Amino acid sequence: MxxxxxxxxxxxxxxxxxxxxxxxxxxxxxxxxxxxxxxxxxxxxxxxxxxxxxxxxxxxxxxxxxxxxxxxxxxxxxxxxxxxxxxxxxxxxxxxxxxxxxxxxxxxxxxxxxxxxxxxxxxxxERAHKSKPDDGGWVLAQSIFSNAFIPDPGRILTSLFPAPNGVSDWSEAQFPPGIHLVYxxxxxxxxxxxxxxxxxxxxxxxxxxxxxxxxxxxxxxxxxxxxxxxxxxxxxxxxxxxxxxxxxxxxxxxxxxxxxxxxxRGRALLPETLLAGERAVPGAGSSGGSPLLSYALIKPPYTWFIASGYARMRRALHMAAGHPRTDPARIARLREQVAERTRTIEETSDPARWRGLSQLALIREALAARARLPWHEKVFLGASLVVVLPSLAYLLVGDFKGTQGIQKWFADGAGLQVLIWAAVAGLVLVVWRLLVTLVGLRAALRLPLAEPAVSAQLRIALCAGSLLTGCLLLSRRAAIADGEKPLDVHDAVDPYNDASSFLLERFLDVGLPLLLTVATLALLAMPYALPLELMMGGGVGEMLLGAALPRLAPYLARAGVQALGRAGGPQALARAGVQALRRDAMPWA
Structure with missing residues (x-):
């Protein structure tokens, strides 16, 4: 929950x-x-x-x-x-x-x-088995006057910015927003x-x-x-x-x-990046408005993905152009790409040209044209899913009263050894991901869009943090198993204080199985460790547009679009879309 x-x-x-x-x-x-x-x-x-x-x-x-x-x-x-x-x-x-x-x-x-x-x-x-059902969730006893409140899915899904837990004083449960989200x-x-x-x-x-x-x-x-x-x-x-x-x-x-x-302000400086409907009506589509929305609704969800990817790219260009400190030379390549994409969307904006096209066939061709996932990324994906299975069993399956025996099995003996070896394998995968990201960082910094470079640096921080956590816990696994704290703070912790209120106290009070589980689950926040990330990891709009162009080429030719002739025909334009995907999306980054 x-x-x-x-x-x-x-x-x-x-x-x-x-x-x-x-x-x-x-x-x-x-x-x-x-x-x-x-x-x-x-x-x-x-x-x-x-x-x-x-x-x-x-x-x-x-x-x-x-x-x-x-x-x-x-x-x-x-x-x-x-x-x-x-x-x-x-x-x-x-x-x-x-x-x-x-x-x-x-x-x-x-x-x-x-x-x-x-x-x-x-x-x-680790205290789910001590919970008691309450109106809208579960109550965990902490002290005589106050208890923790864990909301149920209905309470969570009807709340705005819900916190992971609330407070109950036996008479009423208070479920405030996530305070760290506010900070x-x-x-x-x-x-x-x-x-x-x-x-x-x-x-x-x-x-x-x-x-x-x-x-x-x-x-x-x-x-x-x-x-x-x-x-x-x-x-x-x-x-x-x-x-x-x-x-x-x-x-x-x-x-x-x-x-x-x-x-x-950026839009006014870059008229070549506006669609025809936006140029005809000043102020139209100031937030990727009606002309682009009309294109997105031609054949959803296919055109919706194309329009959303184009909108984000153009939005980044306009934000950079509207800032006084932006170096024009740094956004020249991005400006050319957005202008080219604008012309392509205008050429394919007639709803009549999309009639009779099968969405499934288009998606199949788009997936076939997409840059293939390297073999080492496939190995990383499969190994990550295997390594996190013990952690998921401990944290999710064993978090109910009827299955709390799973957590007890992982607490010592063979179960604890399984978690330890899973954590060791997870550290190896984290080091692998860290090295791959460091190698690709220089290439990401040269891309027209700045977001891949930012994402790579955030990924480095994620890998470094999880690597530090895993090494710390594994180095002190014997001491923690004997009842010692994960870190030595010179007996600064009050042994009679059961209401841990802050991150340091909470880290020092939990057992080794949970700490190893949390450390291993870092793999789920890394690229391609989730099926959704595998499907949507990079350039889905460009991928779909590149696959649609060959299908739309006969209609564009009959309409007398001169851009296709200058580009060398529909095959050349389709190849350009696929090359743009491989150059900019970096799906393995």
């Missing part, structure tokens, strides 16, 4: 930002994995360093060291770590600012969602203002959302960790339960307004 809540948050973010977003859903998925592994692991290690430093200096010796680390260091550390991947994206985009505020806000929210999911999974994944969307807005701001004033204003995210996080942690801070509790409740949704929606709406204005 916690994973469903996180996935539903991502779906809502993608749908709400679809009219203005440039970044693809696959990049959002990788950012989600970065939030779980890279940001979560680095935050734990930095907070452990803080607690150990306090212990070495003799300050707050004892259980209060961890509380000190949670509400003093954790907000600063966690928020800085969560915006670090966005800073990397901003560095890639510094000379060709193809993204807008909406893209940074969505990526920040996805990183925060992954971070929040890690906290919840570490807290409750993340504020952090993404701050980085977006710094990167996308044309004037220095806007860049300075980018610090305001970053400070706001840190302040909200600090108040929330202070209210939970310090019983004497009574003044912080009302503020934390308001931020968590009432203001969170409005903050996230306000950021998304404000970012969309700014992005639309910037894209209109």
């Amino acid at each position: 916690m994973v469903l809540a996180a996935v539903w948050c991502l779906v809502q973010l993608l749908v709400l930002s679809a009219p203005v977003r440039v970044v693809r859903w696959s990049t959002v998925l990788v950012a989600f994995g970065v939030g779980v592994y890279a940001c979560g692991v680095v935050s734990v290690l930095l907070e452990v360093g803080w607690a150990r430093e306090l212990a070495v200096r003799g300050l707050h010796r004892g259980p209060s060291e961890l509380a000190q680390a949670t509400w003093v260091a954790a907000p600063v550390v966690e928020e800085l770590v969560k915006v670090a991947p966005l800073v990397v994206a901003g560095w890639v985009l510094r000379r060709r600012v193809q993204w807008g505020l909406s893209d940074f806000a969505v990526l920040g929210a996805s990183v925060g969602t992954g971070f929040g999911l890690l906290e919840s999974v570490l807290s409750f994944a 993340g969307v504020l952090g993404g807005l701050g980085v977006g203002l710094v990167v996308c701001g044309g004037w220095w004033v806007w860049r300075v204003c980018g610090l305001v959302p970053l400070v706001a995210a840190w302040a909200a996080h600090w108040v929330n942690n202070l209210a939970a960790a310090n019983k004497d801070a009574e003044w912080a509790k009302p503020w934390a409740e308001d931020i968590h339960q009432e203001w969170g949704i409005w903050i996230a929606l306000g950021v998304l709406v404000g970012a969309a307004v700014v992005d639309v204005g910037r894209r209109r």
